[in-house]
Amino acid sequence: MPTVAELEQEAAAEHAPTAPPRLNTAAFKAVPETRPIRDRVRAAVTDFCRTVDKSKPLTREGTREMAEGILTSLGLGGQYLGFTMVMLTNEFWREQVAAVPFSRRLMLLPHCLKNAEGCPADYDEFGLDCKKCGACEVGDFRTKAEQLGYKVLVSEGTPIVLKIIVSGHVDAIVGVACLNVLEKAFDKVLLAGIPCVATPLLSSNCKNTSVDNDWVFESIDLHTPPPDQKTKTYVHLMRAANRLFDEPELTRLVPRPRAAAPEADPLRRHETIAYDFLARGGKRSRPFITLAAYDALKGAPATLSDAGWELPDPVKRAAVAIETFHKASLVHDDIEDDDAYRYGLETLHRTHGTGVAINVGDYLIGLGYRLVSRDRKELGAEVAADILDKLADAHLKLSEGQGAELLWRDSGDKALTTLDALKIYALKTSPAFEAALYSGVRLAGPADQYEKTVADFSRNVGVAFQILNDIKDWTGDADNKLVAGQDVLAARPTLLLALALEGSSPAAREELLHLIASARTPGADADELVARVRHLYFAAKVFEKADKLVDKFRAKAEALADGVEPVEFRELLYYLVDSVLEKGELPRQGVTQFVQLGVSPA
Numbered sequence: 001m002p003t004v005a006e007l008e009q010e011a012a013a014e015h016a017p018t019a020p021p022r023l024n025t026a027a028f029k030a031v032p033e034t035r036p037i038r039d040r041v042r043a044a045v046t047d048f049c050r051t052v053d054k055s056k057p058l059t060r061e062g063t064r065e066m067a068e069g070i071l072t073s074l075g076l077g078g079q080y081l082g083f084t085m086v087m088l089t090n091e092f093w094r095e096q097v098a099a100v101p102f103s104r105r106l107m108l109l110p111h112c113l114k115n116a117e118g119c120p121a122d123y124d125e126f127g128l129d130c131k132k133c134g135a136c137e138v139g140d141f142r143t144k145a146e147q148l149g150y151k152v153l154v155s156e157g158t159p160i161v162l163k164i165i166v167s168g169h170v171d172a173i174v175g176v177a178c179l180n181v182l183e184k185a186f187d188k189v190l191l192a193g194i195p196c197v198a199t200p201l202l203s204s205n206c207k208n209t210s211v212d213n214d215w216v217f218e219s220i221d222l223h224t225p226p227p228d229q230k231t232k233t234y235v236h237l238m239r240a241a242n243r244l245f246d247e248p249e250l251t252r253l254v255p256r257p258r259a260a261a262p263e264a265d266p267l268r269r270h271e272t273i274a275y276d277f278l279a280r281g282g283k284r285s286r287p288f289i290t291l292a293a294y295d296a297l298k299g300a301p302a303t304l305s306d307a308g309w310e311l312p313d314p315v316k317r318a319a320v321a322i323e324t325f326h327k328a329s330l331v332h333d334d335i336e337d338d339d340a341y342r343y344g345l346e347t348l349h350r351t352h353g354t355g356v357a358i359n360v361g362d363y364l365i366g367l368g369y370r371l372v373s374r375d376r377k378e379l380g381a382e383v384a385a386d387i388l389d390k391l392a393d394a395h396l397k398l399s400e401g402q403g404a405e406l407l408w409r410d411s412g413d414k415a416l417t418t419l420d421a422l423k424i425y426a427l428k429t430s431p432a433f434e435a436a437l438y439s440g441v442r443l444a445g446p447a448d449q450y451e452k453t454v455a456d457f458s459r460n461v462g463v464a465f466q467i468l469n470d471i472k473d474w475t476g477d478a479d480n481k482l483v484a485g486q487d488v489l490a491a492r493p494t495l496l497l498a499l500a501l502e503g504s505s506p507a508a509r510e511e512l513l514h515l516i517a518s519a520r521t522p523g524a525d526a527d528e529l530v531a532r533v534r535h536l537y538f539a540a541k542v543f544e545k546a547d548k549l550v551d552k553f554r555a556k557a558e559a560l561a562d563g564v565e566p567v568e569f570r571e572l573l574y575y576l577v578d579s580v581l582e583k584g585e586l587p588r589q590g591v592t593q594f595v596q597l598g599v600s601p602a
């Protein structure tokens with residue numbers, strides 16, 4: 001657990017290194033107006049990419065620097081930066097996309113290309129169900145791609161793409177999208193090392209858009225033998241983490257002792273509820289971290305190929321154990337907050353009653369410990385004991401953090417300092433991350449030299465992640481129907497609240513304390529309360545302050561990663577920083593925003 005002094009240092013650190021601000025290319029999203037300029041940029045990029053090292057995925061900052069250099073050499077303005085970055089990523093991945101069989105590729109098309117006036121297609125769960133009526137290019141692109149064997153989606157949104165990739169159905173993406181959408185996809189898709197090429201729409205105005213058709217047909221047609229150099233990717237490990245929870249693999253790894261009993265047998269029913277919840281939804285981020293840390297310290301064979309490597313069963317079971325603890329905490333959290341839904345389904349306590357749900361949570365915790373302890377012969381007693389100790393530590397800290405949060409929520413005194421909030425974050429979010437990372441390290445070999453770094457790194461990433469979650473509670477996209485400010489309505493002790501209490505006038509502070517104290521009172525006007533708190537947060541500039549703290553914690557995590565050997569493990573730590581601490585836009589005053597709930601750490 002971090003000491004108070006450490007946390008005080010972090011909360012107050014005026015001179016801590018600050019990570020460079022995340023690149024926002026909002027001002028650089030013009031597509032060159034004429035085809036000759038687009039061709040010039042593309043040709044210059046092709047030339048430039050002949051010398052680029054393709055063994056590691058691109059980073060956003062690195063791509064930006066290269067794009068700036070190319071634009072300068074062409075004498076073109078910075079407004080084409082986003083376009084040039086897309087051209088660069090296309091060229092970077094072109095050969096590897098071309099080497100993926102057509103049947104393993106996904107073609108992603110934007111519905112805004114459709115003929116807005118007369119399109120007869122309807123929307124279904126996968127997007128626009130194009131009828132290929134011939135009134136726009138969507139039908140032509142789709143026909144061509146499907147003839148070759150592509151899977152085609154007329155839809156937008158990175159989450160669905162990432163889900164499809166991780167589920168193992170496709171290995172590369174050929175897309176068409178506007179620069180706004182491509183910017184959002186940048187971190188998620190490219191950092192993960194997913195081969196993709198995209199043709200930018202010529203405008204971003206969402207209606208009757210157009211595109212360089214020949215570029216799209218050319219990208220659909222890409223087809224060459226595999227290149228000599230392959231780029232590292234974590235996709236194979238993401239898939240491996242997902243497969244752990246698919247049947248029959250889950251039952252093979254974690255046999256169900258009651259499986260032979262009649263279906264109506266209460267013991268079997270209880271076991272089924274627990275296994276079903278373990279296998280349900282989620283990003284499998286924690287099991288991924290365990291597998292990826294293990295792989296990184298074994299020379300990272302899985303990042304270059306999806307064949308020729310196999311994870312030992314005890315390693316897989318340890319990764320499943322990490323998920324059992326996470327799932328148990330969700331069951332108990334849902335009861336404590338009386339949440340109605342989890343992973344789009346009714347929460348366990350709403351379906352089966354609180355008693356059963358508490359018990360399922362307890363069962364999952366026991367299962368997690370046993371998954372590691374029963375493998376002590378294969379793992380070695382010391383390895384098993386070290387991992388069990390770390391799991392127990394994480395379990396205790398999480399309970400402490402959650403306990404402190406609940407007691408604060410239910411107390412009449414809503415005073416809160418930034419140190420209080422950071423302490424709770426360090427207990428609630430970081431230990432699970434640490435346990436996942438440490439377990440992978442320890443499974444690979446002795447962990448003494450990494451233990452402190454892993455703990456400090458996890459604390460900084462976990463705390464930064466939680467602060468980002470606080471900020472995201474006030475932002476989101478208009479497609480989401482959920483209102484902002486859920487943390488306020490649930491009376492959670494957030495860093496934003498602490499910053500507001502510390503940075504407000506005495507009168508504003510009093511008002512804020514009163515508002516939070518009344519948040520859970522039956523009959524309170526939620527909209528008015530959230531609007532007022534939002535106003536006070538802006539007055540105290542809490543979003544900017546919180547954003548700076550995220551940068552500081554991020555910079556500390558990166559500085560810790562800088563000193564880590566071997567390089568494969570260091571690169572994994574950088575990847576975790578980038579993928580876990582993905583920033584969105586800060587809330588804007590006067591703009592009604594919505595929030596996406598259910599974001600889970602890492």
Ligand code: SF4
Nearest residue numbers: 119130131133136139
């Ligand atoms: S080709 Fe498809 S997307 Fe285009 S207008 Fe016809 S049905 Fe709609």
